[in-house]
Amino acid sequence: MNPYEVEHNIKVSPRSSRPRRRPSMSSFFNQLSQCETSTSTTDPNWHHNNPHAVPTPVDVAASYRLLQDQFLTLRTNDPSSTTAPLLDLLISSITSQIDSPPTTISGCSQAYLDTIDRIPRSSLKADETCPICGEKFLDDQYCLVVVLPCHQTHKFDLECVGPWLRLNGTCPLDRKKVGDGEERGKEAERERERMRRGVEGLGFGADGEERKKEEEERRKRDEDEESDGDDGMYA
Secondary structure, three states: OOHHHHHOOOOOOOOOOOOOOOOOOHHHHHHHHHHOOOOOOOOOOOOOOOOOOOOOHHHHHHHHHHHHHHHHHHHHHOOOOOOHHHHHHHHHHHHHHHHOOOOOOOOOOHHHHHHOOEOOHHHOOOOOEOOOOOOEHHHOOOOOEEEOOOOOOOEEEHHHHHHHHHHHOEOOOOOOEOOOHHHHHHHHHHHHHHHHHHHHHOOOHHHHHHHHHHHHHHHHHHHHHHHHHHHHHOO
């Protein structure tokens, strides 16, 4: 207590001696914004600088790597934590996604996360903890706890589960699909197919090259026929 608090008999609630384990995810969300496209979000107010952008495998892999870094930090800070088995599974899953990054991100949109069910602080029990970071919910004065629709006991700090949901769209505990991620993934695939067809129509790609070759052969035949006709007129 400082002298002012002592003089005025101000009681300060004791602070937890254990620092918060959750690392900052600002870099993750900055990277994720590079992978978002006009078709990968359901937020009508969201606009990409390039509405026709398609995320590259490098960008997607970088997003997964930053999420993995978060879980590795949690795992390293407290190796004996009860969350270690789950963190090991999540880290292993992300490793495979980094090695073979998906062509599209089929996670939940931010609009979905904004509407997911919150649990009032008064409804939380003193011993309830986040399955990812292991901290007691009530140790955080401003905790923001959500429950996933797959099961009423699957409660998480939104700060912990949010990044996972944004990339994967599944519950970390049972891997059931949640939110709008599946539809976002399908729409992104449809956009990729439209772009592929457009590029091939311009004469690029396997089908485009074939059509270009056929067009050249047809033009050559037409020129030969015209040449034969001219020769017949002056024979």
